[in-house]
Amino acid sequence: MNYKVDTQIFFKSLQKSICAALEAEDGLGKFEIHEWKRLGGGGGITAVLQDGAVIEKGGVNFSSVEGVLPAVVAKALRVESTHFFATGLSIVIHPNNPHVPIIHMNVRYFETSTNGRSEEQWFGGGIDLTPHYVDKEQAKFFHQHLKNTCDARGKEMYPEFKKLADEYFYIKHRDETRGVGGIFFDRMYASQKYNLHNRFEFIKSLGNSFAPIYTHLMSVNKNKSYTPEEKNWQLIRRGRYVEFNLVYDKGTKFGLDTDGRIESILMSLPKMASWPYDPQFEEGSKEKETLSLLKKGIDWLK
Amino acid sequence: MNYKVDTQIFFKSLQKSICAALEAEDGLGKFEIHEWKRLGGGGGITAVLQDGAVIEKGGVNFSSVEGVLPAVVAKALRVESTHFFATGLSIVIHPNNPHVPIIHMNVRYFETSTNGRSEEQWFGGGIDLTPHYVDKEQAKFFHQHLKNTCDARGKEMYPEFKKLADEYFYIKHRDETRGVGGIFFDRMYASQKYNLHNRFEFIKSLGNSFAPIYTHLMSVNKNKSYTPEEKNWQLIRRGRYVEFNLVYDKGTKFGLDTDGRIESILMSLPKMASWPYDPQFEEGSKEKETLSLLKKGIDWLK
Numbered sequence: 346m347n348y349k350v351d352t353q354i355f356f357k358s359l360q361k362s363i364c365a366a367l368e369a370e371d372g373l374g375k376f377e378i379h380e381w382k383r384l385g386g387g388g389g390i391t392a393v394l395q396d397g398a399v400i401e402k403g404g405v406n407f408s409s410v411e412g413v414l415p416a417v418v419a420k421a422l423r424v425e426s427t428h429f430f431a432t433g434l435s436i437v438i439h440p441n442n443p444h445v446p447i448i449h450m451n452v453r454y455f456e457t458s459t460n461g462r463s464e465e466q467w468f469g470g471g472i473d474l475t476p477h478y479v480d481k482e483q484a485k486f487f488h489q490h491l492k493n494t495c496d497a498r499g500k501e502m503y504p505e506f507k508k509l510a511d512e513y514f515y516i517k518h519r520d521e522t523r524g525v526g527g528i529f530f531d532r533m534y535a536s537q538k539y540n541l542h543n544r545f546e547f548i549k550s551l552g553n554s555f556a557p558i559y560t561h562l563m564s565v566n567k568n569k570s571y572t573p574e575e576k577n578w579q580l581i582r583r584g585r586y587v588e589f590n591l592v593y594d595k596g597t598k599f600g601l602d603t604d605g606r607i608e609s610i611l612m613s614l615p616k617m618a619s620w621p622y623d624p625q626f627e628e629g630s631k632e633k634e635t636l637s638l639l640k641k642g643i644d645w646l647k
Numbered sequence: 648m649n650y651k652v653d654t655q656i657f658f659k660s661l662q663k664s665i666c667a668a669l670e671a672e673d674g675l676g677k678f679e680i681h682e683w684k685r686l687g688g689g690g691g692i693t694a695v696l697q698d699g700a701v702i703e704k705g706g707v708n709f710s711s712v713e714g715v716l717p718a719v720v721a722k723a724l725r726v727e728s729t730h731f732f733a734t735g736l737s738i739v740i741h742p743n744n745p746h747v748p749i750i751h752m753n754v755r756y757f758e759t760s761t762n763g764r765s766e767e768q769w770f771g772g773g774i775d776l777t778p779h780y781v782d783k784e785q786a787k788f789f790h791q792h793l794k795n796t797c798d799a800r801g802k803e804m805y806p807e808f809k810k811l812a813d814e815y816f817y818i819k820h821r822d823e824t825r826g827v828g829g830i831f832f833d834r835m836y837a838s839q840k841y842n843l844h845n846r847f848e849f850i851k852s853l854g855n856s857f858a859p860i861y862t863h864l865m866s867v868n869k870n871k872s873y874t875p876e877e878k879n880w881q882l883i884r885r886g887r888y889v890e891f892n893l894v895y896d897k898g899t900k901f902g903l904d905t906d907g908r909i910e911s912i913l914m915s916l917p918k919m920a921s922w923p924y925d926p927q928f929e930e931g932s933k934e935k936e937t938l939s940l941l942k943k944g945i946d947w948l949k
Contacts, residue, residue: 379925393924402924518903518912584916591893592903601820601894608925610820614886616923620916622695622704623681 348466348541349430352454353409355545356434357390359452359552360407363436364392366556367405370563373398376405381606386412387430391609395616399445399567403438404612410603414457418602421595426457426464433470434552435596437613438559439586443579444569446476446483447524447586448559449613451596452548455532467532468544471506472551473514474562475524475586477579478631479638481645483562484525488645490558491528491551498547499539506530511641516589521639523589531595578632580619587618650768650843651732654756655711657847658736659692661754661854662709665738666694668858669707672865675700678707683908688714689732693911697918701747701869705740706914712905716759720904723897728759728766735772736854737898739915740861741888745881746871748778748785749826749888750861751915753898754850757834769834770846773808774853775816776864777826777888779881780933781940783947785864786827790947792860793830793853800849801841808832813943818891823941825891833897880934882921889920 364376374397382388389408394400409432419425433453440447452470456463474487488507495503506528513531514523528551535541590597590613600610626632666678676699684690691710696702711734721727735755742749754772758765776789790809797805808830815833816825830853837843892899892915902912928934 377924395924402922404924518909580919587889587920588893588913591890607820611890611922612924614922617882617919617921618889619919620704620913621918622679622697622706622914623910 346542348454348545349432349456352545352548353432355549355552356407356409356432356452359555360390360392360405360434362553363434363556364394364405366560367394367400367403367438367563370560371397371399374400379609381609383410383412383603383605385604386410389606389609391606391612393612397441399440399442399563401439401441402612402616404436404609406435406609406612408433408435408605408609410605412603415602418599421598421602422457424457424465426459428458428461430456430458431599435613436555439583439615440563440567442567442569443477443571443575444566445563446474446566447583447615448475448562449473450552450555452552454545454548465534466541467534468541468548469531469533470548470551471510471513471527471529471531472555473510473524473527473529475582477582477635478575479525479635481638483565484645486561487525487527487558490554492646494547494550494554495528497550498543502530502547503528514589515641516585516593518592519585519588521585521636522641523586523639525638525643525645526641577619577621580617581621581624583615583618584620587614590614648844650756650847651734651758654847655734657851657854658709658711658734658754661736661857662692662694662707664855665736665858666696666707668862669696669702669705669740669865672862673699673701676702681911683911685712685714685905685907687906688712691908691911693908693914695914699743701742701744701865703741703743704914704918706738706911708737708911708914710735710737710907710911712907714905717904720901723900723904724759726759726767728761730760732758732760737915738857741885741917742865742869744869744871745779745873745877746868747865748776748868749885749917750777750864751775752854752857754854756847756850767836768843769836770843770850771833771835772850772853773812773815773829773831773833774857775812775826775829775831777884778937779884780877781827781937783940785867786947788863789827789829789860792856794948796849796852796856797830799852800845804832804849805830816891817943818887818895820894821887821890823887823938824943825888826941827945827947828943879921879923882919883923883926885917885920886922889916892916 374394376392387410411430450472510529678694689712713732752774812831
C-alpha cells in the first residue's frame with residue numbers, strides 16, 4: 346500500500362462528497378474551487394462557499410505539500426528528518442444563523458524522510474464543535490457520533506481523544522474552551538495494536554461521518570429565528586475563534602511556517618467578527634450559561 | 648532620580664491629557680475608566696472610548712506591573728534577571744470613518760532585577776500609522792513630525808528608528824507592512840552618548856506629540872464621505888491589524904505571557920473586522936494603490 350497516493354485519493358474524494366452534501370443542505374451557496382501550487386513542492390485545492398443560505402463562509406480544503414522541512418517546523422515536530430510530505434483535508438464552516446454551530450475538522454497523513462528514505466509516518470487530526478449558544482442535546486448528539494466512530498476501532502480511543510481535544514481546543518488567555526470540544530489525535534503512528542492500515546480506516550470512518558453530522562446540525566437549527574443581540578453574541582464568539590486560530594492553532598502555524606497559500610490557511614477566519622470592549626452579560630442569560638459551559642472535562646454524554 | 652516613580656507620574660499624566668484631547672476632537676464619545684490589579688503585582692488604568700462620533704473603539708492604557716519574570720519572557724528579552732518592573736502607556740485608536748487612519752503608540756520604561764538589585768533599565772516604544780487608504784501627504788505629515796521629535800535629540804535617531812519600524816510593523820505571511828510605519832525603538836539603554844535622563848526626555852517629547860498629530864489627522868478626515876465599498880475595505884484592513892497583533896505583536900505576547908488583564912491587552916482589536924475569502928481589487932483602484940504602498944523602505948518625506 347502506498348499511503349502517499351491512497352491518502353490523497355481518499356482526501357480528494359472526501360472533499361467532493363462533503364462539498365456536495367453541504368451545498369445540498371445549504372440550498373443556495375456553491376463552492377468555488379481554486380487550485381494552487383506551492384513554490385517548495387505540492388499544492389492544494391481550496392473549496393470555499395460564501396454567502397450561502399445557511400453558510401456565511403465555509404472552506405473545505407485539500408492540500409498535499411512536500412519538500413524541505415523548515416527548521417522551526419522540525420523542532421516543533423521533534424523530528425530530525427530533513428524532508429516532509431503532508432496531505433489532508435481541513436474544514437471550517439461559519440454559518441449565518443447564530444443557532445447553527447461552527448464546525449471544524451482536520452484529517453491528515455504525514456511522512457518525514459531524509460535522503461529519500463522514509464523515516465516516520467503518521468495520521469493525525471481532530472474535529473470540534475463551537476456552538477455560539479451551547480445546546481446540551483446537540484453537544485451530546487455530536488459526541489455520541491464521535492464515540493461510535495472511535496468505539497468501532499478501539500474502546501480506549503474516545504476517552505483519550507476527547508481529553509486531548511479539551512486540552513487542545515482551549516483559549517488559555519481567556520480560560521475558555523473554544524466550544525464543546527470533540528476529539529483530537531495529533532500523531533497516530535503504527536503501534537503494536539494498530540497498524541497504519543487500521544489508522545487509515547479510522548481516518549476514513551471519521552471523514553465519512555462529517556457530512557451526516559453537520560448537515561443534521563444545519564438542518565435542525567437553520568430555520569430558527571434570532572435577534573440582533575444573538576447576532577452580536579455570534580460575532581463576539583467568532584472573535585474568540587480568531588484568537589484561537591491566530592494565537593494557538595498548530596495547523597495555522599504550520600501553514601504560515603511552510604509558506605502555504607495564505608487565503609487557504611486563513612479561510613478558517615469568519616467573514617465578520619467583533620471585539621467590543623469588555624462586554625457584560627446578565628446572570629442567568631443564555632450568554633452567561635454558554636460561558637459557564639466552555640470548560641474542560643465536561644462529559645457531554647451524560 | 649527615581650525612574651520607577653517619575654515614569655509612572657509622567658505616563659499617568661500623559662494618559663489624562665491624551666484622553667482629554669481625543670474627547671475634545673471626537674465631540675461625542677467619553678472615555679470609560681477601569682482600574683485593575685494584577686495578581687502577581689501592579690496593575691493599570693484602562694481608558695476606552697467606544698461609539699464616539701469619530702472614534703469607534705480607542706484605548707489609552709496605562710499599566711505598571713512588576714513581579715517574578717516568567718521564564719518565557721526572560722528568554723525572549725535575553726536577560727537573566729528574576730524580577731521585572733514595567734510601566735507604560737499603550738494607545739490604539741480605530742476610527743469609524745475609513746478616511747481617518749488607525750494609530751498606535753506605545754511608550755514604556757522597563758527594569759529587571761535579581762534579589763532587589765536593579766540590573767537593567769531601559770526605555771522602549773514606538774508609534775505607527777495605519778491608514779485604510781494611504782494618503783501620501785498625510786504620511787509625510789506624520790513622518791515629518793516624528794523626524795522633528797527625533798532630530799531634537801539626535802540626528803541619527805529618525806533614520807534608525809524608522810527602519811526598525813519598517814521591520815517591526817510587518818505582516819510576514821502577507822508580505823505587507825501594517826501601514827505607513829513610523830518609529831520603533833525596542834530597548835534604549837543609557838549609552839556613552841545618551842544617559843537615561845536624555846532617553847526619558849525623548850519619551851516625553853514623543854508622548855506629548857501624540858495628541859497634536861492625531862487630532863490633526865482626525866480633524867482633516869473626519870467629515871469626508873465614504874461608500875459601503877470603502878467601509879468594507881476598512882473592515883478588511885482591520886482584519887490585517889488583528890493578524891498582526893495576535894501573530895506578531897510583542898506587547899500583546901508580553902501581556903498574555905505575564906497574565907495581564909485580557910480586555911486591556913486586547914483593546915487593540917477593532918470592534919468589527921472582516922475576512923472575506925480572497926478579495927480581489929481592480930488594477931488602478933485605490934485599494935490596489937494602497938496595497939502597493941504597504942512596503943518597507945519607502946521614504947515618506949520625499
